[in-house]
Amino acid sequence: MDLDALIQTSGSWLKGTGPDADIVVSSRIRLARNLARFPFVSRADDELRSQIESLLRQRVMELPSANRFQYVNVDQLEQLDRQFLVERQLISREHADSHGSRGVAISDEEHVSLMTNEEDHLRIQVLQSGLSLENCWELISRIDGQLEEELTFCFDQRLGYLTACPTNVGTGIRVSVMLHLPALVLTKEVQKVFTALQKINLAVRGLYGEGSQAMGDFYQISNQITLGKSEQQIIDNLKDVVPNIIKYERKVRDELVHKRRHELHDEISRAYGILQTAQTISSEETMQRLSSVRMGINLELIDDLGIPAVNELLIHTQPAHLQKHCNSELEVRERNQARAAFLRQRLAQRRGENN
16 A cells, blocks of 8 residues: 555545534544454464464455455554554554554545454454444444454353453444534533543543543543443443533533634634744644634634644644655654644645635
């Protein structure tokens, strides 16, 4: 797969076309599966890992939709390319940093990826724009069923699917949504939401999932435990909760517009201005400024830029993407300068398209 060609595109999940996409950036469902006749990845030596990867690669690339997939041998990639795939949400950080034979099959729209030899033998992931959990489940369930016709997965009649991490035992499912909550953060109401979520066993994580820090007011909300519940129950639980968070964020945004319109408009305009004119800017500041601009677009305080453009910039201004754009490895200072130049050029281009 030509990773350099991917730098000119963005995944379909960034298009901002799904339900409630003003607040829900994306929906994701992931399934963890292990082959019955092999030890878990952590207990497998290099030879066994190679056998697992080879078998799964063959079966994955025999799927009915395999003509739309390309397979990448992650273990053969340079560190920069592995980080590039992490930034695009196509592999996990653990998969990037692991060792031994491992790979990923990626769909042409980047909405499906199948990781081999991550924490589990196989991780199937579906990503879609907006609040689209049912669509994600329909697709991932079909892929899982097709694979299970050819493969025997570790399954216990009492416990369900057996996985490397005990919290995944049962269905092996992880359901999550990426939410943009700038108004709740600005008013310091977001902690109330997090406290309530923790009480009902939902996890709150950063942009890149487990172990990552929140940047730019973007948060992943996901289930924590799969044992004792069906896949549909876990999905329905999140579907019941997320609309309340969406409603709360919209309510606080409306209050800010009515009570602090001039101050809010000024803050958003300053953020937009900095992104268009800065000569050097860090990744963290970029995320925060883009968060303000994204809210400004949704509140109709910015009318010459669209949500898809902002979503793309959130990814394309990350360190590995910038270095791929520049076709060279860059030190932090050089990246900050390149990021500012990239933002100036891309925002001028996008504004021209909208005028």
